Amino acid sequence: MKPNAIVSREEWLAARKRHLSKEKEFTRLRDELSHERRELPCPRGAMRRSSVPRWSGCAITTGTGIDLCPFVESTRKRERRFL
Numbered sequence: 001m002k003p004n005a006i007v008s009r010e011e012w013l014a015a016r017k018r019h020l021s022k023e024k025e026f027t028r029l030r031d032e033l034s035h036e037r038r039e040l041p042c043p044r045g046a047m048r049r050s051s052v053p054r055w056s057g058c059a060i061t062t063g064t065g066i067d068l069c070p071f072v073e074s075t076r077k078r079e080r081r082f083l
Contacts, residue, residue, distance in 0.1 A: 007015070
């Protein structure tokens, strides 16, 4: 890894603004992609309304067959401890 260049404050500020604009574009694209993922349809049978709390959404298992509901439930219990 090469060391960072030493530049004047004006040059640094210009480079920083260029970098921030790239970060903003990246964030916008990530948010758009996340929105598209949330809009994906749930497969039939993924909603287990009787056993899944309303706040957890789809109860989709991973490709290995691991049910994610217990992890969501344990996280919810940890959150309640701090209320």
